[in-house]
Amino acid sequence: xxxxxxxxxxxxxxxxxxxxxxxxxxxxxxxxxxxxxxxxxxxxxxxxxxxxxxxxxxxxxxxxxxxxxxxxxxxxxxxxxxxxxxxxxxxxxxxxxxxxxxxxxxxxxxx
Amino acid sequence: xxxxxxxxxxxxxxxxxxxxxxxxxxxxxxxxxxxxxxxxxxxxxxxxxxxxxxxxxxxxxxxxxxxxxxxxxxxxxxxxxxxxxxxxxxxxxxxxxxxxxxxxxxxxxxxxxxxx
Numbered sequence: 001x002x003x004x005x006x007x008x009x010x011x012x013x014x015x016x017x018x019x020x021x022x023x024x025x026x027x028x029x030x031x032x033x034x035x036x037x038x039x040x041x042x043x044x045x046x047x048x049x050x051x052x053x054x055x056x057x058x059x060x061x062x063x064x065x066x067x068x069x070x071x072x073x074x075x076x077x078x079x080x081x082x083x084x085x086x087x088x089x090x091x092x093x094x095x096x097x098x099x100x101x102x103x104x105x106x107x108x109x110x111x
Numbered sequence: 112x113x114x115x116x117x118x119x120x121x122x123x124x125x126x127x128x129x130x131x132x133x134x135x136x137x138x139x140x141x142x143x144x145x146x147x148x149x150x151x152x153x154x155x156x157x158x159x160x161x162x163x164x165x166x167x168x169x170x171x172x173x174x175x176x177x178x179x180x181x182x183x184x185x186x187x188x189x190x191x192x193x194x195x196x197x198x199x200x201x202x203x204x205x206x207x208x209x210x211x212x213x214x215x216x217x218x219x220x221x222x223x224x225x226x227x
Contacts, residue, residue, distance in 0.1 A: 032214040034214075034215065034216075036218075042220070042221075043115075043204065043218040043219060043220045043221055044155065044204070044218045045218070046215060046216070046217065049214070049215065051214075089154060089155065093214055097143060097160075097208060097213050097214060098145070098157060098160060099145075099157070099216060100157075101154045101155045102154065103153070103154045104153075104154050
């Protein structure tokens with residue numbers, strides 16, 4: 001991977017609303033796109049990932065969409081809860097299995 | 112499954128000394144381990160990639176003689192920060208991937224290094 005742009009850098013939503021975080025990448029050979037959640041002082045945790053051969057993947061309140069043509073992918077969190085508050089990182093990987101991370105999005109869910 | 116531990120969680124050392132950080136995969140064999148550095152409120156910066164039994168591959172700008180990486184077994188990798196200086200103070204995190212899941216990386220809890 002080469003470069004991953006992530007937006008927004010901060011996002012504040014009301015409990016119950018949806019949150020969307022977007023990432024774009026430049027390496028057309030990238031084929032793996034994970035999302036990590038990191039709480040303050042804790043380890044990044046893999047919450048969902050998608051391979052290049054599918055366009056969408058869903059796991060309960062979390063979904064990821066991928067547009068390979070446009071080279072962007074997004075994280076969607078529905079019915080947000082205060083415990084969803086954290087920093088979220090997107091990443092992209094290729095055949096060498098290394099990951100390039102975005103700069104992160106600080107999500108705050110207000111009760 | 113896919114649990115990674117890291118030790119120590121915090122360490123304070125004096126300038127000029129060396130510090131060793133251990134990364135272990137507890138319930139799987141880690142074919143590849145990665146070492147990252149994370150500054151406050153910033154992203155994860157890959158330092159090096161290590162495969163069991165072979166030399167680590169360092170990212171551009173990372174001094175291999177300063178950050179010594181050893182991956183002696185399929186469950187253990189170590190990072191030694193040699194001749195530490197205050198600018199080496201940071202959060203160091205390892206991750207590991209397994210043979211059945213080469214793409215997914217599972218992270219250790221990190222080590223907070225403070226060099227005085």
